[in-house]
Amino acid sequence: MSNKEYSFATGNTKAVGASPAPWLLKLREIWILFRIQFAEVRDEWVWIVLMASMFPFTTLLFLKYFSPVQTPEVMVRIITGNMVFALTIMGVNVLGQVIAEQKKQGHFLYYAALPVSKLNFVFALFVRGLLTCIPSVVILAVLGQWIYGLTFVYSIGMIPVFLISLLACVGMGTMIGFLSPSPQLASLLAQSLMMVINFLTPVLVTVEMLPAVLQKTAYLFPTTYVAEAFRIIVTDGWTMDVARNMLILTGFIGICLYLLARKMDWRIDG
Template structure:
């Protein structure tokens, strides 16, 4: 009995020493508590990931996007050249700028609205329910896709218009700001239509009617003075009026105070459309 109790005491002392060694041992590196990632880094990573997802979706049919965005403005530009074989410099700039904005309308307003409405009707946005992302990050990625859709048509139409008419533009840094605001505003306008429409059929009708009205019954292909009085009043409601007038002025003469006001108005449209998208973007499941 004495031997057994001595053995038990010895085992207990060994177990106690082992427990003390385990407690004193340093924590493994894999379970060391890490410092939390700053909020701004998480948001930047979140937006970058969502934009990359939109880019991966777009790469499958980007060629068709560029062709579709350039085909309608290109045919209109060629028709205007055939209609007026001896155009003045002002008419040339008006035709080129109008068709550049026409391409922005096709890709920004028309294609974005139909794409958003189709994804909403098919339930694609419920996928984002499983992702811990903020709505504003999602909206940023959607508008990023709209910018990618729109920029190629601007570049293509500018190059083709310059080669077709053999004209020199008045270049300035304000053109970059104008083209950014133009692509953003038209993409945001199309996104608002896509989210606010009840179904895809209504979206298709609205986008087609708006595309025709904005292109041919507002001062995009023509100047404001060439429109009837009633259409002149309606034209000031749409942002494409300010885009076209600012583009013509910058390409012809450069920056002026009128262009500054038009850029300021477009910035206001961008803010309004962004707020409307955030309010109505029902991308999470109810």
């Protein structure tokens, strides 16, 4: 009996029961890993949104009533800066601590026992971070326009800008979680870094307002490019400056994926 069959659609003969193409297996693996990550946050999404939105929203109101200058440029900077703030709370602070704690408890030993690609697993974590960040960023954008009486310029370019920016910040949080030797150090590093990248980089202020040293070090952090891209895309639409920032952030995402694939360990000592 022949183990081949003829396809009238393609005119070719293929083996019956042949295994799927490698790229299809990779997609299936990513989909399964994503569903696992989605199940972990599905029951906590209300608290995630509230936790990620409360602090930036409070800062938004504070700057609304106590800022002496309310020009359109300043108002846009305040709104987009707090959108970045909401992004770093979940993408850097919370995600880094969650990954470090799960690693300490041995959650990832299960994945280490499976024929799962580290790169695909990291990508699934990136998508998880993306899902937890999107609601708070959107909420801050909507409330910010309403509170300050502004209307953003909407364009199709917002989609890649927001996605790439979110992934860049999520990459920082993932690296902190996996590369930190302990959950305590991950928590300290994530919270300290969140304060630095939000208040000592041109997120809520202009780069000229920072000391000379911070003006140079600010460009080491992706939030500098995220904040600039946010400000431009909501006022002028897609420009060459936005494209430049997206190229830099894409490179940062690639570096994060490379380092995690090479340096990531499934377990923690001690």
